[in-house]
Amino acid sequence: MGLVVTAALALTSLTVYNRNERRLLNLRVRELNLVLAATVPSVETPLASAAELAHATGGSAQKFRAFMSPYVGNGRQFASVSLWPLATSRLAPTVVVGATPVLASMPEKARQFFAHAKPSGALNLTGILGTAHPALGFEFTAAGRKPGFAVYAENPLPANRRSALERNNAFSDLNYALYLGHSRRNADVLVTSVARLPIRGRQASDVVPFGAGVFTLVVAPKGSLGGTFFKDLPWITAVVGVLIALAAALMTDRLARGRKRAEQLAGILDRVAAENRHMYTEQRSISQTLQHALLPDTLPEFKGLRVNALYVPAASGVDIGGDWYDIVAVDDRRVLMVIGDVSGHGLRAATTMALVRHAALAYVAQDSRPATVLAKLSKFVNSGAHDYFATVLCVLIDVDAHQLTITSAGHMAPLLLDGEHGEFVAFHIDAPVGVAGNSHYHEATVPVPANATLVAFTDGLVERRGEVLDVGLARLRDAATKQQLPLDELLVKLSRDLASEDHQDDTAIVGIQWQN
Amino acid sequence: MAELDDDRAAEVVIDTGVDPTGAAIVTVSGDLDISNAATLERAVASITAERPERLIFDLSGLRFMDSAGIAVLLDAAGKVNAVRLRDPSTAVRRVVELTGLTDVLSIES
Numbered sequence: 051m052g053l054v055v056t057a058a059l060a061l062t063s064l065t066v067y068n069r070n071e072r073r074l075l076n077l078r079v080r081e082l083n084l085v086l087a088a089t090v091p092s093v094e095t096p097l098a099s100a101a102e103l104a105h106a107t108g109g110s111a112q113k114f115r116a117f118m119s120p121y122v123g124n125g126r127q128f129a130s131v132s133l134w135p136l137a138t139s140r141l142a143p144t145v146v147v148g149a150t151p152v153l154a155s156m157p158e159k160a161r162q163f164f165a166h167a168k169p170s171g172a173l174n175l176t177g178i179l180g181t182a183h184p185a186l187g188f189e190f191t192a193a194g195r196k197p198g199f200a201v202y203a204e205n206p207l208p209a210n211r212r213s214a215l216e217r218n219n220a221f222s223d224l225n226y227a228l229y230l231g232h233s234r235r236n237a238d239v240l241v242t243s244v245a246r247l248p249i250r251g252r253q254a255s256d257v258v259p260f261g262a263g264v265f266t267l268v269v270a271p272k273g274s275l276g277g278t279f280f281k282d283l284p285w286i287t288a289v290v291g292v293l294i295a296l297a298a299a300l301m302t303d304r305l306a307r308g309r310k311r312a313e314q315l316a317g318i319l320d321r322v323a324a325e326n327r328h329m330y331t332e333q334r335s336i337s338q339t340l341q342h343a344l345l346p347d348t349l350p351e352f353k354g355l356r357v358n359a360l361y362v363p364a365a366s367g368v369d370i371g372g373d374w375y376d377i378v379a380v381d382d383r384r385v386l387m388v389i390g391d392v393s394g395h396g397l398r399a400a401t402t403m404a405l406v407r408h409a410a411l412a413y414v415a416q417d418s419r420p421a422t423v424l425a426k427l428s429k430f431v432n433s434g435a436h437d438y439f440a441t442v443l444c445v446l447i448d449v450d451a452h453q454l455t456i457t458s459a460g461h462m463a464p465l466l467l468d469g470e471h472g473e474f475v476a477f478h479i480d481a482p483v484g485v486a487g488n489s490h491y492h493e494a495t496v497p498v499p500a501n502a503t504l505v506a507f508t509d510g511l512v513e514r515r516g517e518v519l520d521v522g523l524a525r526l527r528d529a530a531t532k533q534q535l536p537l538d539e540l541l542v543k544l545s546r547d548l549a550s551e552d553h554q555d556d557t558a559i560v561g562i563q564w565q566n
Numbered sequence: 567m568a569e570l571d572d573d574r575a576a577e578v579v580i581d582t583g584v585d586p587t588g589a590a591i592v593t594v595s596g597d598l599d600i601s602n603a604a605t606l607e608r609a610v611a612s613i614t615a616e617r618p619e620r621l622i623f624d625l626s627g628l629r630f631m632d633s634a635g636i637a638v639l640l641d642a643a644g645k646v647n648a649v650r651l652r653d654p655s656t657a658v659r660r661v662v663e664l665t666g667l668t669d670v671l672s673i674e675s
Contacts, residue, residue, distance in 0.1 A: 393637040460665040479666035516630045518657040
């Protein structure tokens with residue numbers, strides 16, 4: 051009898067397993083579709099911002115180069131970005147950041163492409179360019195600006211269109227091919243994991259909208275889908291010119307759902323339960339890697355200032371947060387600091403954060419006055435349907451004049467430290483960006499003592515359940531003034547001492563210190 | 567692993583209704599934070615879907631609210647013309663003040 055029950059259970063398990071494999075495959079292709087579609091803004095926003103900037107500055111090479119440089123190079127979104135004035139008989143780029151675009155050596159192709167590209171503010175894709183070193187191009191022309199500028203970016207396709215990471219055994223259980231357009235012809239493949247196309251056997255496919263064009267995606271399992279997941283996603287998306295991190299974001303999102311599914315199956319298959327634990331750990335580390343990838347990898351150095359920043363992920367859970375910061379040089383003597391927090395958690399908050407962050411940087415490049423930056427950012431967020439808001443603090447620092455110009459969209463005031471004395475900067479705080487009807491922002495100018503330190507932070511540092519916010523703020527001030535520490539040690543100490551042990555929110559801290 | 571989240575969830579009680587003047591009322595009691603804001607979000611979504619003229623959050627029994635709670639209130643304020651917060655505690659009031667939202671979420675005591 052026991053044997054019969056065992057056999058029946060085993061059969062049931064097998065049936066459930068097979069059904070789940072089929073379901074998982076369909077889910078995977080849809081999820082990968084989401085990954086790719088979700089990456090459009092992170093390709094489009096920098097290019098759209100650069101197109102607006104080019105229009106506003108009459109095609110200033112210096113502004114274009116300064117704005118685009120952080121996006122171009124190894125491991126970044128684009129291999130090459132160039133600016134093309136369209137009102138000219140001989141099409142050629144006037145500014146090139148990064149590699150020389152393949153398109154520049156193909157005048158006829160360039161003419162056709164720019165003539166047929168939709169000028170309505172959509173991301174356009176070239177075909178596959180070149181034969182020896184094929185590349186894929188993206189173009190963006192600002193809507194309603196004629197005759198204007200086109201911003202063109204290019205990324206090389208991998209050699210033989212094969213994923214370079216393919217031999218890594220972590221990628222051993224899934225095959226995929228990504229094609230340009232609705233095609234499944236070998237000539238149109240952008241990247242694939244297999245040596246021989248087309249992919250055969252059990253498979254699923256989907257059409258992915260991407261800007262004004264589409265991709266066609268085909269995936270097939272090599273073995274069990276209950277095993278390791280789509281780890282080549284970062285690579286696929288890197289090919290289409292996207293922050294590797296965003297792929298990781300979706301992977302995290304998907305892993306979160308995968309974990310739920312795994313939990314449901316756990317009663318039937320022990321194997322899944324073991325994997326469940328593994329996935330949880332994996333997922334958390336992906337989230338952390340992602341958040342670090344989304345934030346600036348190095349902070350610029352400024353004469354007369356010491357700057358430092360810290361990001362602390364939530365202590366529990368696997369969510370990605372929406373906190374970010376940026377510090378950029380405006381000119382020889384002025385520095386602009388932005389810190390913000392997009393509402394919500396998980397993939398959507400991270401994607402939205404990338405969008406808002408890039409948009410803010412673009413507005414800073416146009417005009418660095420904080421109230422102007424936030425007014426434009428607010429207009430940008432409110433111009434479309436949105437279900438998020440963001441608190442943003444924008445501080446323009448005049449290093450030599452020892453002066454801050456500060457505007458806050460719902461973001462908590464920074465702490466200004468002068469030796470043993472510490473005060474939160476007192477000024478009018480406006481509503482967060484994304485709150486309907488708000489378009490005016492106040493700007494305050496504040497003098498700064500010599501050797502002062504400015505500490506800006508997100509709410510994770512001071513919020514604790516069941517506590518009036520002022521108590522958390524006082525705790526921060528006390529901790530920051532108790533002893534005099536070098537800036538980097540101060541930030542580490544604050545993050546250690548203040549975040550409660552089970553803090554569920556992520557935290558960002560930025561410190562700026564004047565030096566003599 | 568499922569209980570990992572539950573362990574840390576704050577307790578919140580949500581009641582919905584309509585007052586004699588026709589305004590939708592959402593009474594929120596307990597502690598509202600990132601661990602349970604989604605509960606309120608669902609309750610509020612079903613109310614804003616019916617497009618009430620006015621929406622009142624009765625917060626007299628709400629001890630604590632963090633920025634995740636603010637997000638839900640703001641979301642409602644974007645969908646309903648008049649959103650008011652009734653009788654918030656000092657802790658809740660301070661969150662609204664410190665995020666520059668006193669004009670968007672009017673407080674009545």
